[in-house]
Amino acid sequence: MSSPEEVDPEPVWYAGYGSNLSPDRLRCYLAGGCPPGAARTYPGAREPGEPLDVRPVSLPGSVLFAWESPTWGGGIAFLDPTGPGTSRATAYLVTPRQFSDVHAQEMWREPGVDLDLAPLLASGRRVVGPGRYETLHVAGELEGRPVLTFSAPDADALEPRAPAAVYLATMADGLRDAHGLGDDEIVDYLLGCPGAAPEWDADRLADVVTG
Template sequence: MPVPLALRETGGVHVWYASYGSNLSSDRFQCYLSGGRPEGASRTYPGARSQNPPEDDRALTLPGEMFFAWESPTWGGGIAFYDAAVAGATLARAYLVTEQQFADVAAQEMHRPPGADLDLSQVLEHSRDEVGPGRYETLHLVGELEGAPVLTFTTPDPAGLQHNSPAPAYLRMIAEGLREAHELSDEDIAAYLLARPGTQPGWDATALADLVSEPARQ
């Protein structure tokens, strides 16, 4: 899905960052921009060079599958990854940010200090770009919205990661974000999360329903 040349010649002032994991929660995402520690996390984020909030955000659905894998030092348990090659539907939230902010979010995802810009020409031309070997260093162009590209990032080899059930605090962030962006009922949120690869065997339907319906609103 190459982006038209006219789009690239604007200088790429803004892009839509499509989040499918804990950044579905606007409060959690704001920690990447203005700095801070999300509730339940063990890490404090420095924030982006520009701490302005997103200019807009939208609910959207990505083609492909979100799954839980790895072992997060920030949350404990598995975290969300995206596999664009697998059939499915991934609920996401797109934030309209500057290219610089997008680069700073990506850097912090990889436990690096913000400050280095990303060259987006490859992903805009070829829809995918492995800018590094890290877990969130493979960029994907997943669409276009109001004339700006929609980008996300994930692991270069989704099949190579071992599935792992997520921790309660991490799931609460995702649940809250799904409630905010997609206005889903508690039942629909629990059903969506239960169906993601990696959620089980750590979580069953009853435990997920309890987590979604109570702690996220306290």
């Protein structure tokens, strides 16, 4: 029998609302690899197995496009938890170590350091650094387990920037695969995210979504 020190920590839900809407893209953070169209190959997590479960979820707040991504070119998605409405995300049931390693790779760091999730779970929000994805949030609860995500400290203050076609295509894959949305619904959702327009309109975005 395992000693108390050897008992695995309870899994948590990680909610991806940008490119990690796509389960295939999330696998590159876990098992390693290069997502189609990306400029970076990821080393993968220390625990490279599949998530224990995958669910479509809605997060409070709005998703917007900003910053300039060296991985994708163009803007990437940020969650403003104080924004209006709700946003679509894909929730993955992962170990705390997997969550830590996904977060590290999002910040261009090597995986290997466990985040202390206790302060986050106690307060609902924790800033672990100044970076674009270093503000952690408890975005809700699913089947008795916390739903965790991360964003910028003040997403609404970021300068809007339209995303690249490959980034939008990756989000579209997740909206289709995890949420079961049709092409027109995907176009409407992505166009509703601040920063997409005016560079993207319905016709151009439909070409990306239908691929």
